Amino acid sequence: MTIFFIKSLLSLMLLLGACLSMYTMFEIFGRGPSAASAGNFKKLHKASGYIYVLLFVLVSYLCIGFMTASKAELSSRAALHVVIAWSLIVLFIVKVLFVRVYRQFYGHARTIGIVMGVMSFVLVGITSGHYLVVSGFGKDRSVDKSAYYELRGPLLRVVGTGIPASSVIRTDRQSIGRGRTLFLSRCATCHDPLTTNTIVGPGLKGLLKNPALPVSKHPATAESLRFQLRQPMGRMPSFAYLTEDEMSDLIAYLNTL
Ligand code: HEC
CATH class of the missing domain: 2.60.40.420 (Cupredoxins -  blue copper proteins)
Incomplete structure (x- = not known):
């Protein structure tokens, strides 16, 4: 399995996390005051939030590892990917601040949640989605720039493969x-x-x-x-x-x- 392939699978799980977050948010706020089980959905929303962050960190780690190992110039697709990823991080921090600290803005947190959900889809679509489609779900390694690299060591360090000789x-x-x-x-x-x-x-x-x-x-x-x-x-x-x-x-x- 190449780094891009692992990354793409993790990204699909990240999307599932995003879907779960959106769904639970809709259940909590969308059904009006009569919603009885909002408590459970809140717990679920929190859990999916943690899963999302964990996967986000993991995937980012692979991205950054690959970027530093390959030293390649970013393609326009990858550059857009980076911009969206950074925006997601900032939005996430703002959202947590609105929910925990600046409660006057609490209502905006929902809008930010929806924007984050949509951006997650775009983020995964333009890179992992693109990769999975053009590589026939990882089968065609000629389109896979990460095929020259592999993960080694306990800290998931990405190193170029191939015996130096x-x-x-x-x-x-x-x-x-x-x-x-x-x-x-x-x-x-x-x-x-x-x-x-x-x-x-x-x-x-x-x-x-x-x-x-x-x-x-x-x-x-x-x-x-x-x-x-x-x-x-x-x-x-x-x-x-x-x-x-x-x-x-x-x-x-x-x-x-
Ligand atoms: C039966 C015909 C055939 C033989 C024999 C063949 N090749 Fe190729 N080679 C191709 C084709 C066709 C392509 C272009 C691939 C494409 O367009 O999808 C190619 C592409 C290449 C490329 C470019 C790869 C790239 O990444 O751009 C190199 C280098 C190459 N061949 C080297 C060799 C060498 C060295 C040999 C002998 C050991 C060899 N080929 C034998 C048909 C052949």
């Missing part, structure tokens, strides 16, 4: 020679090494000199190439049967294009 690119002539032979026998039917023209797959000239891979736009690194060979995107066959050594040779050759 695998990201070192060989530059000796023997390796490049072996890689070239491999390329000609396994890859050249679909990839032109001398241009960027498409045969079946894209031409690979300058592959590792560009910042990003041509199709997936993953960073052009040895790690991304290994990932593509093992779990290729699109119609490219998998080369997971190659040994680590053969992959290193292949990458040594690709590095010269």
